Amino acid sequence: MTSAKRFRTIGMVILISGLLAAIVIFGCARPCDDSGLISGERYTKRDLLELEKMGGQSYVLFTGFNDWFASLWHGRRLAYMVGVLSIAGFLSCRHFANSLERSQPSDRPNSAR
Numbered sequence: 001m002t003s004a005k006r007f008r009t010i011g012m013v014i015l016i017s018g019l020l021a022a023i024v025i026f027g028c029a030r031p032c033d034d035s036g037l038i039s040g041e042r043y044t045k046r047d048l049l050e051l052e053k054m055g056g057q058s059y060v061l062f063t064g065f066n067d068w069f070a071s072l073w074h075g076r077r078l079a080y081m082v083g084v085l086s087i088a089g090f091l092s093c094r095h096f097a098n099s100l101e102r103s104q105p106s107d108r109p110n111s112a113r
Helices: 002-026 045-055 057-071 075-103
Strands: none
Touching: 002 075, 045 057
């Protein structure tokens, strides 16, 4: 088995197992309800003003980005992330296998000589 074929096989395993895991996670996760204060922390204007006083506008932006990134790893969003990451892993394995095939010399004799 050539190394390019191995990478294609690994990519298929990553894709199938990742998508199956995403389906299981999506089925087990409860839908998020962002309407209440208990479900997630919401910053008021006063909180944002205090954050800006402590660290400036960049601190407010970083806190918002950090909260968004942390929310990707819970519930149904986790299922979407697992699905996207498995597709990205599959595509990167496929790209690497294609680049390996292009870099290896072919076994066929050159007929142009």
